[in-house]
Amino acid sequence: MAGAPLLSIENLSISLPTADGGRALAVRGVDIAIGEGEIVGLAGESGSGKTLSALAALGLLPSGATTGGRVVFDGRELMGEGGRGAAAVRGRDLAMVFQDPMTALHPMLSVGRQMTEHLVQHRRIGRAEADRIAIAMLDRVRIPNPKEAMARFPHQFSGGMRQRIAIASALAAGPRLLIADEPTTALDVTVQAGILRLIENLRRELKLSVLLITHDLGVMSALGCRGRATLTRAGCSTRCRMAAPPITRCRHCPARRPRSAASPPAAPSIRAAALPRISAAPTFPNCLPWARAMRSPARWIRSRW
Amino acid sequence: MSFLRSAWYALPNLVRFVIRRLFVGLLLCLGITLVSFALTQVVPGDPVSANLGDRAASDPEIVAAFRARYGLDKPVPQQYLLYLERLVHGDLGESQQTKRPVTTDLAQYLPATIELATAAMILALVLGITLGVVAAIGRDRWPDQVIRVISLAGVSIPTFWLALVTFYIFFFKLGIAPGVGRLNPGGKAPPSITNMFTIDALLSGQWTTLGIAASHLVLPATVLAIYTVGSITRFTRAAMLESLSQDYVRAARAKGLPERTVILRHALRPALAAIVTVAGMAFGRMLSGTVLVESVFSWPGIGQYAYKSALALDLRAIMGVSLVVAAIYILVNMAVDIIYALIDPRIRLG
Numbered sequence: 300m301a302g303a304p305l306l307s308i309e310n311l312s313i314s315l316p317t318a319d320g321g322r323a324l325a326v327r328g329v330d331i332a333i334g335e336g337e338i339v340g341l342a343g344e345s346g347s348g349k350t351l352s353a354l355a356a357l358g359l360l361p362s363g364a365t366t367g368g369r370v371v372f373d374g375r376e377l378m379g380e381g382g383r384g385a386a387a388v389r390g391r392d393l394a395m396v397f398q399d400p401m402t403a404l405h406p407m408l409s410v411g412r413q414m415t416e417h418l419v420q421h422r423r424i425g426r427a428e429a430d431r432i433a434i435a436m437l438d439r440v441r442i443p444n445p446k447e448a449m450a451r452f453p454h455q456f457s458g459g460m461r462q463r464i465a466i467a468s469a470l471a472a473g474p475r476l477l478i479a480d481e482p483t484t485a486l487d488v489t490v491q492a493g494i495l496r497l498i499e500n501l502r503r504e505l506k507l508s509v510l511l512i513t514h515d516l517g518v519m520s521a522l523g524c525r526g527r528a529t530l531t532r533a534g535c536s537t538r539c540r541m542a543a544p545p546i547t548r549c550r551h552c553p554a555r556r557p558r559s560a561a562s563p564p565a566a567p568s569i570r571a572a573a574l575p576r577i578s579a580a581p582t583f584p585n586c587l588p589w590a591r592a593m594r595s596p597a598r599w600i601r602s603r604w
Numbered sequence: 605m606s607f608l609r610s611a612w613y614a615l616p617n618l619v620r621f622v623i624r625r626l627f628v629g630l631l632l633c634l635g636i637t638l639v640s641f642a643l644t645q646v647v648p649g650d651p652v653s654a655n656l657g658d659r660a661a662s663d664p665e666i667v668a669a670f671r672a673r674y675g676l677d678k679p680v681p682q683q684y685l686l687y688l689e690r691l692v693h694g695d696l697g698e699s700q701q702t703k704r705p706v707t708t709d710l711a712q713y714l715p716a717t718i719e720l721a722t723a724a725m726i727l728a729l730v731l732g733i734t735l736g737v738v739a740a741i742g743r744d745r746w747p748d749q750v751i752r753v754i755s756l757a758g759v760s761i762p763t764f765w766l767a768l769v770t771f772y773i774f775f776f777k778l779g780i781a782p783g784v785g786r787l788n789p790g791g792k793a794p795p796s797i798t799n800m801f802t803i804d805a806l807l808s809g810q811w812t813t814l815g816i817a818a819s820h821l822v823l824p825a826t827v828l829a830i831y832t833v834g835s836i837t838r839f840t841r842a843a844m845l846e847s848l849s850q851d852y853v854r855a856a857r858a859k860g861l862p863e864r865t866v867i868l869r870h871a872l873r874p875a876l877a878a879i880v881t882v883a884g885m886a887f888g889r890m891l892s893g894t895v896l897v898e899s900v901f902s903w904p905g906i907g908q909y910a911y912k913s914a915l916a917l918d919l920r921a922i923m924g925v926s927l928v929v930a931a932i933y934i935l936v937n938m939a940v941d942i943i944y945a946l947i948d949p950r951i952r953l954g
């Protein structure tokens with residue numbers, strides 16, 4: 300990766316208001332850097348703040364969230380100044396595909412409408428031109444009869460097809476970076492591989508950068524994000540969030556992580572929501588444990604988490 | 605037979621739906637006639653004494669003539685069958701009060717009420733949806749608080765009291781409201797087309813009459829709308845909060861759409877589907893609310909007609925009103941279902 304990365308997230312932390320009026324630190328110390336045309340994985344267990352980190356980059360955090368750190372996209376600061384920085388690139392240069400294709404598409408708007416409304420907005424083109432681009436994009440993600448599909452509604456498609464449509468919609472505006480938030484988690488295993496292959500192909504064809512969020516390291520390795528991946532993990536509760544030292548700094552060797560970290564300190568009075576502790580691990584190709592992890596991710600996860 | 609069947613399925617969904625609904629509606633109306641007829645039989649009170657003066661009621665000959673004229677001398681089942689037979693020919697019988705065919709009365713009074721209720725409904729929808737959306741966007745901040753108070757007031761103030769007070773203030777005190785009725789005293793009605801004065805004036809280009817008719821409509825329609833404004837506001841707020849929290853709204857924001865589009869297209873649309881249902885029910889409530897509003901504002905509508913008929917035990921008029929109101933309910937419900945299906949493509953009519 301030469302020069303500055305396209306997207307860099309530095310020491311991102313996010314805290315959310317809790318029901319009892321306090322604040323919970325949901326994300327802490329996330330570092331991610333993605334270069335042009337690169338695919339980077341962000342892995343972590345459920346609830347560790349992967350989605351929140353992505354939403355922070357888009358400036359779409361739930362109201363009341365406060366953030367620390369920096370998100371820089373192509374030299375532009377995205378956080379701060381009331382999220383105006385993110386609003387300028389959102390959907391246009393920076394697109395996102397959400398976790399659950401069943402709920403991420405609007406049930407009452409036609410596929411065509413959802414494919415084109417942001418095109419018309421961002422690219423200042425006419426309806427007909429937008430339709431043409433959208434149909435081409437649907438064709439590219441292998442939706443059969445893309446022309447007719449434009450007039451149909453999401454409920455008339457299967458989950459896998461909906462995710463393809465969501466991807467097509469995200470990519471139609473020609474973004475430079477796609478954040479794919481667990482694009483296959485809600486899908487049948489048989490469709491998962493297809494979606495992943497699609498993302499990888501699109502990345503190559505469209506010279507796209509991809510931040511792939513997943514909790515499945517197998518997915519990461521399948522996509523060839525071997526070289527660069529970031530791990531997030533939960534492991535800290537509300538009480539200890541400030542006091543506890545970082546559990547992991549698994550720079551080169553995740554094996555050095557203390558075992559005890561695997562079970563967060565029990566705090567009886569605290570609501571079940573265990574709050575995530577994040578640790579960043581940009582790894583290096585010759586890091587042995589990583590290589591091992593990627594060869595057999597499932598076992599690796601079981602042994603660590 | 606199979607030809608009929610395939611012809612039936614060849615019809616567009618919407619047409620099939622309407623036909624089926626109208627058929628069911630017809631059966632319902634038949635049921636309504638039976639119920640309202642039965643009710644007129646069991647209510648205590650005698651139409652003879654209610655309609656004839658004391659002197660006339662004490663004269664057996666006059667009473668007999670009265671009973672014969674309105675068919676009251678026949679056995680009850682026969683009376684009902686006779687009624688149905690006339691109904692098929694579009695004859696609802698003769699009103700004992702006005703001595704005119706009930707259909708003529710309805711043609712005169714019903715449009716006034718439809719005009720009033722429709723104006724109130726439009727007002728309630730526009731105000732209610734706007735306030736509800738604003739409240740949802742400004743959730744828990746001051747716009748929400750203010751609107752909450754307004755909508756609470758709307759649903760808790762009794763319509764009759766509100767009608768009296770607003771009339772007193774705007775007519776007697778401030779003098780900005782026109783007087784009672786549909787037109788100024790001695791005003792000439794526009795040519796009778798629909799008998800809704802605003803529409804008729806509009807159709808025949810009588811702009812002064814239009815202005816007068818509209819100005820007479822404002823206060824009663826507002827009073828009639830207030831309750832519905834309150835309920836639609838609350839409902840819209842809840843439905844908007846629900847839809848604003850949906851994934852697809854977040855996805856719309858992620859696409860970089862302007863907030864206005866996100867709210868008005870992505871969030872309001874699902875909310876509207878639910879609001880339409882509530883509005884349909886509110887319309888029914890509004891029709892019954894007209895009784896009070898019409899009597900305060902001397903609005904010569906079906907509410908007043910029904911009220912007077914009920915007092916006079918004017919059986920044919922009462923039955924006519926019930927039938928017409930039932931038909932309106934049925935049509936409104938059908939319209940609600942059709943609009944719902946237009947808004948939500950997942951709903952199939954049929």
Ligand SMILES: Nc1ncnc2c1ncn2[C@@H]1O[C@H](COP(=O)(O)OP(=O)(O)OP(=O)(O)O)[C@@H](O)[C@H]1O
Binds near residue numbers: 343346352514
């Ligand atoms: N709108 C919100 N309000 C309050 N807390 C939230 C909100 N969204 C997320 N959280 C909390 O923040 C934490 C991180 O959530 P996030 O959705 O980012 O997890 P995730 O890593 O994406 O998990 P998954 O793999 O299940 O998608 C969780 O503890 C969650 O309960």
Ligand SMILES: [Mg+2]
Binds near residue numbers: 350
């Ligand atoms: Mg998530």
